[in-house]
Amino acid sequence: MNSGERTARFNKLAVEYSRYFKGKIRTIPNVPIHSLKDFSYWYTPGVAEVSMEISRNPEESFNLTGRWNTIGIVTDGTRVLGIGNVGPEAAMPVMEGKAMLFNLLGGVNAIPLPLRTSNKDEFVAAVSALEPSFGGFNLEDIESPKCFFVLKELQEKLSVPAWHDDQLGTACIILAGLINSMRYTGRKAEDSTVTLIGSGAANIAAAHLLIEAGFKPGNLIMVDSKGILDKEREDLDSLMFTNPWKYELALKTNGENRKGPIENAIKGSDIIVSAAKAQPGTIKKEWVSQMNKDSIVFALANPLPEIWPEDALSSGAKIVATGRGDFPNQINNSLVFPGVFRGMLDARSRGVNFKIMVKAAQEIANYVGALQPDKIVPSMDDWELFPQVASTVARAAVDEGYARKIDSREGYLKTARETISLNRTMIEKSMDLGFIKKLPEVKE
Amino acid sequence: MKDTGGTVRKATEADIDQFMSMIMRMKKLNGEFDSLFRVREGDMESIKEYYLRCIKDQENFITLLAVKKDKIMGLLKAEIRERISYEPSREVRIIDLYIMPEFRRKNVGNLLLGGIYEEMKKRGISIITAEFPSLNLIALNFYEKIGYRQVTSVYGKNILDDSPD
Numbered sequence: 001m002n003s004g005e006r007t008a009r010f011n012k013l014a015v016e017y018s019r020y021f022k023g024k025i026r027t028i029p030n031v032p033i034h035s036l037k038d039f040s041y042w043y044t045p046g047v048a049e050v051s052m053e054i055s056r057n058p059e060e061s062f063n064l065t066g067r068w069n070t071i072g073i074v075t076d077g078t079r080v081l082g083i084g085n086v087g088p089e090a091a092m093p094v095m096e097g098k099a100m101l102f103n104l105l106g107g108v109n110a111i112p113l114p115l116r117t118s119n120k121d122e123f124v125a126a127v128s129a130l131e132p133s134f135g136g137f138n139l140e141d142i143e144s145p146k147c148f149f150v151l152k153e154l155q156e157k158l159s160v161p162a163w164h165d166d167q168l169g170t171a172c173i174i175l176a177g178l179i180n181s182m183r184y185t186g187r188k189a190e191d192s193t194v195t196l197i198g199s200g201a202a203n204i205a206a207a208h209l210l211i212e213a214g215f216k217p218g219n220l221i222m223v224d225s226k227g228i229l230d231k232e233r234e235d236l237d238s239l240m241f242t243n244p245w246k247y248e249l250a251l252k253t254n255g256e257n258r259k260g261p262i263e264n265a266i267k268g269s270d271i272i273v274s275a276a277k278a279q280p281g282t283i284k285k286e287w288v289s290q291m292n293k294d295s296i297v298f299a300l301a302n303p304l305p306e307i308w309p310e311d312a313l314s315s316g317a318k319i320v321a322t323g324r325g326d327f328p329n330q331i332n333n334s335l336v337f338p339g340v341f342r343g344m345l346d347a348r349s350r351g352v353n354f355k356i357m358v359k360a361a362q363e364i365a366n367y368v369g370a371l372q373p374d375k376i377v378p379s380m381d382d383w384e385l386f387p388q389v390a391s392t393v394a395r396a397a398v399d400e401g402y403a404r405k406i407d408s409r410e411g412y413l414k415t416a417r418e419t420i421s422l423n424r425t426m427i428e429k430s431m432d433l434g435f436i437k438k439l440p441e442v443k444e
Numbered sequence: 445m446k447d448t449g450g451t452v453r454k455a456t457e458a459d460i461d462q463f464m465s466m467i468m469r470m471k472k473l474n475g476e477f478d479s480l481f482r483v484r485e486g487d488m489e490s491i492k493e494y495y496l497r498c499i500k501d502q503e504n505f506i507t508l509l510a511v512k513k514d515k516i517m518g519l520l521k522a523e524i525r526e527r528i529s530y531e532p533s534r535e536v537r538i539i540d541l542y543i544m545p546e547f548r549r550k551n552v553g554n555l556l557l558g559g560i561y562e563e564m565k566k567r568g569i570s571i572i573t574a575e576f577p578s579l580n581l582i583a584l585n586f587y588e589k590i591g592y593r594q595v596t597s598v599y600g601k602n603i604l605d606d607s608p609d
């Protein structure tokens with residue numbers, strides 16, 4: 001089966017299975033219920049007193065309800081995967097899938113919430129209105145630059161973390177991968193030059209995170225569909241209004257003030273981080289050969305990387321990463337968000353910032369142990385990764401003054417392990433006992 | 445106040461190319477705010493001639509540049525207008541104030557305004573006004589912050605855009 005046939009097969013299975021199971025997640029009670037008597041405390045009359053407790057102190061909602069472990073997965077459906085603006089209803093299968101991963105890998109109760117909103121203000125208002133029910137929000141699949149505006153406003157407004165995974169999750173795993181790539185090739189952040197190809201949500205967040213992690217702003221060069229982002233480019237004036245984040249990077253990156261097409265940026269770079277057009281050839285072999293010795297190339301477009309790994313390696317790259325699971329070094333958000341949210345929820349964090357993310361990225365990098373050029377990030381079946389990241393993030397939330405619940409690193413680690421493993425055991429038992437049905441046969 | 449490290453001087457005919465490039469950046473930005481400000485890309489020569497005239501005609505126009513070493517950081521172009529029914533009878537109207545992105549937030553705007561205030565004093569003019577697209581909130585905030593207030597509103601439409609009824 002070639003890759004086209006494989007994709008067609010997965011597409012067919014996805015639709016058939018979805019029709020059979022009718023939803024990837026569900027809610028079930030979390031408390032023992034044996035007889036009518038039990039309702040007297042789980043529901044009326046007793047529950048009124050629980051409400052009164054929370055009414056007197058709304059923070060008690062984290063102790064007396066499931067808020068502590070519940071997040072909303074919010075989207076407006078304007079930029080779903082690679083398929084674009086398909087609307088909120090059509091975003092649901094993706095959000096359900098995300099909720100499933102949150103639950104399976106992080107033990108988080110994640111509720112998919114595609115919203116019918118028509119602009120950024122409505123979106124911010126809707127999420128803000130949902131705040132009392134949740135311990136955090138994962139924003140997903142929102143078009144750029146709207147995603148920057150809504151994330152900034154929500155982070156300022158909410159008393160729980162707002163995380164846009166396409167920006168922050170991706171940035172975090174890129175940094176983790178770069179930390180290990182630099183260790184392996186003997187580089188330091190402050191001396192390394194980076195060409196970031198593509199200036200969408202992921203790379204704009206990545207640039208900001210790299211700067212927080214010690215890269216010099218002047219050593220980064222951003223490239224978009226118009227070429228190198230330089231201080232004198234004509235579209236800068238409109239960017240100041242339409243995308244202040246990109247505008248800010250235009251002013252502080254590219255210390256040499258290089259101009260022109262991609263290859264002018266790549267020449268003499270140590271690192272490429274590309275989140276651009278999913279088309280091999282977007283990055284040419286001869287450009288990679290003009291990079292510094294033992295270069296690092298992250299070609300992250302999906303489903304097709306901007307350059308095939310073997311081409312980058314044969315042109316002088318020492319380490320190559322892609323967004324795909326069938327090549328080594330998959331740069332995958334799923335290594336980040338379950339642990340990050342587990343940690344933020346366990347600390348009852350009020351927010352998240354780049355400092356916390358740098359620590360999360362370092363933890364992910366450290367987890368790998370013995371480095372190999374084809375093993376710079378963990379893989380998704382490294383179950384222990386998630387509680388480790390969680391405890392680091394929770395402690396970082398304490399350091400940042402965001403934590404409502406303070407514990408030691410060991411304490412947080414124990415909590416995260418228990419929560420994740422109990423949850424996983426429940427899923428496994430449900431499969432064993434047939435409450436989660438087996439996959440049906442699908443005819444070819 | 446932050447020192448820009450630069451100075452203000454009058455624009456000369458030799459500056460015309462850079463002057464034009466900044467003016468066109470500014471006009472294109474205006475076009476982003478309102479479709480009535482769509483730039484006439486087809487006739488750059490006439491536009492250039494007009495601005496050369498403005499630079500030369502120092503009686504009716506003030507054209508200033510903020511410079512740092514040999515780099516031009518920004519420009520200001522203003523007209524001297526008669527106010528025949530009002531007292532005093534002349535005002536200076538800023539039409540274009542543009543600062544290159546890399547020199548923004550460095551007080552270059554105030555440097556240019558300082559330059560034009562000097563020029564106004566020399567000419568005995570005390571009133572200054574500035575025009576910009578209503579949706580340019582950055583310009584609005586800039587002028588309000590330094591004590592300007594709204595004195596006129598200009599409303600407009602394209603009558604060809606009117607749909608019947």
